[in-house]
Amino acid sequence: MKRLFEDPSLSLDLRAELRDELQRSRRAGEDYDALAKLPLLHSALSDASRQPELRSNDASTSPGEGAPGAQHLKWPPLHVAPWTWKLALLATIGGTSLLAAWPNQREREARLERPALTQQAPRTSATPTPVAREVQPPVAERSAETPAPTQTIAEEPARPAPVARPVERSSRREIAQLQHVRALLEHDPAAAYRLAQRSEQEFPRGLLSEERHALQVLALAKSGATEAAARKAQQFFARYPESPLRERLEAALRK
Amino acid sequence: MQAEMAVTSDPDARVHPIEVEVLFRAHAPFVASFLRHMGTRECDLDDLVQDVFVLAHRKGGYQPGPAAPRTWLASLAFRVVLARRRSRARRPESTAELERLPDDARDPAEVLETQRSLERVKAALEHLSLEHRAAFILHEIEEESCESIAATWGVPIGTIHSRLHHARKRFLEVYERSTARGLPSRRGER
Secondary structure (H helix, E strand, C coil): CCCHHHCCCCCHHHHHHHHHHHHHHHHHHCCCCHHHHHHHHHHHHHHHHHCCCCCCCCHHHCCCCCCCCCCCCCCCCCCCCCHHHHHHHHHHHHHHHHHCCCCCHHHHHHHHHHHHHHCCCCCCCCCCCCCCCCCCCCHHHHHHHCCCCCCCCCCCCCCCCCCHHHHHHHHHHHHHHHHHHHHHHCCCHHHHHHHHHHHHHHCCCCCCHHHHHHHHHHHHHHCCCHHHHHHHHHHHHHHCCCCCCHHHHHHHHHC | CHHHHHHHHCCCCCCCCECHHHHHHHHHHHHHHHHHHCCCCHHHHHHHHHHHHHHHHHCCCECCCCCCHHHHHHHHHHHHHHHHHHHHHHCCCCCCCCCCCCCCCCCHHHHHHHHHHHHHHHHHHCCCCHHHHHHHHHHHHCCCCHHHHHHHHCCCHHHHHHHHHHHHHHHHHHHHHHHHHCCCCCHHHC
């Protein structure tokens, strides 16, 4: 069957437009970095191996679909290689490029590394933590409440801790949001501020709260809302009195 | 692509199903595209892509047959979308949509234009039923053959032709109407 843009009943202009439009739409849709997302898949598979049903559990029992493979309902064993978590760690830390302009980058990286390293805590025979889709509080906070146990299961040393997936996902999302805020800051500070606000609502106790707050001050200052920027800056200075970002914010407010 | 070759040229493929990681490396961008065109929000995309491949894993991986790996994955993605719609109907989500992040490695103008195309096409696709939308995406956008789509969905090829016929008619109506208004259209920019 010929495709729509080959339909001779349509005008040549429309056919050309549809061909280009659908091709561009496909390119935009396929803008997805499979390699970078691979650690997320490993976590998802690891979670799935501990849960009897898929999170979207209706999906596996859709009626009337004769897809090949449906008859192969075995669960092949998972082999999560040790390098998987190194890759996951790198993927998480890779987001620190958004902090490149900030001073004391090492402190920031160390701050981001801590939860990722916590994820490498060995699994235990204690009751596993149920995995929720919603955003989880940072691992650092939860690990303070429930110290990492030390007993390990010898046959599964490379598998991630049960808490790894939501934390890793939310961290990556938070990092991506702040990258976007920084990208918008120069040309559309109002949009940068709005996005930072939305990010704050989503991650009220996120790993990057300090940076996000500072970006909000910069966005307000750049958009000319000097009074609001000053108020936001005062809140920032009160909340983060030792912040290395202080000088930069003060300089921005003086402009 | 190396992973893609592994999918199509493994002589032992009939004995050993294609494992999910190989599928993911080769076809995750396709699955993401399919999900986006099916109306998945950016903030849900990672979750749903993973759900598709977890489901593929639970099915034992791809078994070579009349359906291509991509259309088989699309059928799983279709089920995941249906399941997500049901769960969302039960428990509406309040998370605000996050704009897609620009790809810094490409020309911003090109990124913007492809993004606008995606939005225009998605807007028109929203007026189609899910079955018609899936057929349209696979054939018109992803260039899959009707035979493969029919084999994957387990329906006669005439059914796919019929779905495509209705999908095209509705898509054109909505697309032309939207471009005539000039709001999100390329014509309006000329």
